[in-house]
Amino acid sequence: MDMRYGINPQQSAAHAVPVNPQRPPIRLLQGQPSYINLLDALNSWQLVDEAARTLERPAAASFKHVSPAGAALAGEVDEVTARLHDVDPASVGELTSAYLRARDADPKSSYGDFVAVSHEVDVELAELLARVVSDGIVAPGYAPGVREILAKKKNGRFLVMEADAGFEPPDQESRDVFGMRLTQERDRVALTPDLLSDVQVGTLPKEAESDLLLGLAVLRHTQSNSVCYLRDGMTLGIGAGQQSRVDCTRLAGAKVDTWWLRRHPRVRSLEFRPGVRRQDRVNWQIRFIEGDLTPDERARFRAAVIGDPGELGADERTEWLTRLSRVSFVSDGSLPFRDNVDHARRHGVTSIAEPGGSIRSGDVEEACREHGIALARTGLRLFHH
Known part of the structure; x- marks a missing residue:
């Protein structure tokens, strides 16, 4: 597999060769990975596969720089996560719920992530991925129609990899x-x-x-x-x-x-003006929580929100964190x-x-x-x- 480049763009000569050419652990379906993309895919797939097998529930991970920003099993999607991603928490499917919960652990870091899921990607998850900023996905399979949805993302440069769920790695590495x-x-x-x-x-x-x-x-x-x-x-x-x-x-x-603290009533009540992008909303929520806005940031924050949200006081923070x-x-x-x-x-x-x-x-x-x-x-x- 020829890679786009190595760890850095100046390392232009880069390729990957499976130990067993007859049965590689993953197969490239779309795009051209970099060295780090491939490391993310191999590490994240092992994580979600092991988590799903161990706990017998669908699992997902959001990877950045060869470590997870978040990982989760399928489960309840709370109102904060659902609102951020414009989904109905009562009807969201298991696999989508696992990824939403994984991405919400650290949504600032998950911007431009590499996605891994333990089960076949369905249309619901593909349509969600079409709306978030991410670089690629690895999964054991893709339902009919899913690859067509993902093919439109990043003008066809969105990486799509298929993991061999039955692959057994060598005893030595x-x-x-x-x-x-x-x-x-x-x-x-x-x-x-x-x-x-x-x-x-x-x-x-x-x-x-x-x-x-x-x-x-x-x-x-x-x-x-x-x-x-x-x-x-x-x-x-x-x-x-x-x-x-x-x-x-x-x-x-x-x-x-x-x-x-993103679940604090004061943070949940922040109203953003139309046109403020999802990631900008996340970043402003976090800066509001951190509370040390510079004068320039404060002006831009006030321009992004409706009304005057004031500040999240130290006593409010402390009381909420004790819960x-x-x-x-x-x-x-x-x-x-x-x-x-x-x-x-x-x-x-x-x-x-x-x-x-x-x-x-x-x-x-x-x-x-x-x-x-x-x-x-x-x-x-x-x-x-």
Whole structure:
């Protein structure tokens, strides 16, 4: 497969070759991918396929730069998400609901995303994709009429890839880096409820078990260090690729706060003038939440909205954030200090899954007891690089 270019446009000579030419894992149906597009497709497909198989529900992911901005299972689409995308939450189909929930986790980052879904793309999802800014999709199949809809997107440059749902990857995987070939055994540990059986603190509710398993599937395909917050079968915030784990925890926690504050009555009541694009509405909602508008931004914000929305005060923010609960938190590596737990608790976390084995795991356990957080030790590290 000839690629449009490598990681950067100046790396013009780029191509991909399947290990087994007779059975490639994905097939290109439309467009010409870049190196990053292909990495996004391969990583995101593995995530949604594993999540759907593990939890027996359709799954979707919104990928940017080889890590998910959001991932979710099929489920209820709330009024905030439905209004943003002009859909009827009472009639939206399962696969579309999974993608809407995945994209809504971090809609600012999902702008121009690569989409992955675990099941055949239907017309409903194709028509939704025609209205959002995204670069491509990977799925195990496409219903009649869907490819014709997607062919019109980006003047035919929208990438459409078909995954082989029955593909079995080789036992070993390799990559070349600066003249060295690195080879390792593929990680084949199944993500089963047994991984959550070693509960050190409290009791895991059934819904938390499902969210924690989804979190493990997400982090298995997210650049390390990584953590994620989840609730009701969807990610609320993902922190990826930081050198410090607590930085991941704080970064992802800030995204959780933004997700929840977008549901504040003051934010929901913002009315935008006709012609303000969807992504601009998202960006203005977030800037309104952040509250540190520059004078120039304030003038442009006032021109975009109807009326004077005032400001979201610190007391209003704090009171609303205390209402968030039943959030699960997963870490791809051992929590090295209790500060991760202390920060996670500020974002409604009541359940945590992490490998354990740190020299300060006792401190982590004690922090969970203090905060009333259930703690499961998986014994499984899920680094991904």
